[in-house]
Amino acid sequence: MTHYKSIVQKLTLSAIIFLAISFANKSFAQDGKTLFSNNCASCHAVNKKLIGPALAGVQDRWPDSKKLHAWIHNNAAFRATGDVYANNLYNEYGKVTMTVFGNTLSDADIDAILGYIKTEAGKTSGPTPTDQTPVASSDNTLLFGILTLILAIVALTLLQVNSNLKKLADDKSGVPSMEPLPFWRNKTYIALVVVVLFLVGGYVTTEGAIGLGRSKDYEPVQPIFYSHKVHAGINQINCMYCHIGTYQGKQATIPSVNICMNCHMAINEYKGPKIYNGEGEEVDGTNEIQKLYKYAGFTYGQPWDPNKAKPIEWVRIHNLPDHVYFNHSQHVVAGKVQCQMCHGEITKMDEVKQFAPLSMGWCINCHRTTKVNFKDNGFYSIYEKYHEDLKTGKMDSVTVENIGGTECQKCHY
Secondary structure (H helix, E strand, C coil): CHHHHHHHHHHHHHHHHHHHHHHHHHHHHHHHHHHHHHHCCCCCCCCCCCCCCCCCCHHHHCCCHHHHHHHHHCHHHHHCCCCHHHHHHHHHCCCCCCCCCCCCCCHHHHHHHHHHHHHHHCCCCCCCCCCCCCCCCCCCHHHHHHHHHHHHHHHHHHHHHHHHHHHHHHHHHCCCCCCCCCHHHCHHHHHHHHHHHHHHHHHHHHHHHHCCCCCCCCCCCCCCCCCHHHHHHHCCCCHHHHCHHHHCCCCCCCCCHHHHHHHHCCCCCCCCCCEECCCCCEECHHHHHHHHHHHHCCCCCCCCCHHHCCCCCCCCCCCCCCCCCCCHHHHHHHCCCCHHHHHCCHHHCCCCCCCCCCCHHHHHHHHHHCECCCCCCHHHCCCHHHHHHHHHCCCCCCEHHHHCCCCHHHHCC
């Protein structure tokens, strides 16, 4: 009997350990994913180049983890040490200054991000940025979960067997024993199930509440297949030619039919490279131009009467809650922020999707780490103290946070 009790205890302990590992592994991966989304995703992807290099294999390209941590904490300071690889990387990507994470990310946070990157890189079968096929790897959370479930079932079964054997031994010894309670009437088991359900339900509810209203990767089907890759990428049409409100006010504005027809009164055929929708199906560009003509009330070769045009019912992609104030002109004109910082590599997108989470944490982190361009920018001439501190060397840079970018009233009033 003692032997069976020992087995049961060991298996129960093993189940608890595996359950703890499973939750710890999932929590670590989730933390890495969240940190990556909030701090890195505006400029980097795991398996493709954006503003910065693809991050798959970054630990192989930086074999010295201390140097990698130093680069992430403060890339400008690390470049100043004369590191050849760091300076070559800086020059290769157009001398774009990487965000300084000195006080934002701890070494543990960086390790969590690197762990997430390594896991995500292993999910693809394509070549890494070093042109080497990555070693296949996957998230073991599901495996741990299955093992935990199996061990839990075995442990419960052995507990029941132990109870039955004890009853048989007592009956043989003439010791009266009570009939064992079934699982669904055992208060201990019921309490354990309730606690587990409470914890799981609380976690799911919290995660759902945090993500409520967010629509990262939202990619709706539009009434006309409009390829930003063709227009802004291949033909290099400036974003602000169509989205004129970007530098004029709060909203970026959607182009009217008139703006589209400025070009398409003369362009009635698509002769560019093949374009594909999100399902991988080839799109007939000429047919999409005909859809535009239908909205415009235009017949090619004949005079166009703009009064016959109907608005195109574009589906809005980027939405912020009503209690959030965001001004495009303040960021684009005064802050000189590039469109790609928030919208991703738009010149490579056929169908546009929401690139960034647009969460409060994502915006605040950007304000904490983004350096303000004071040079030749009259908008910031009123900050005389900061100009003086920059000249005397008291400050090497000014972030948006320094000029009040993290005050609640900036975005909520």
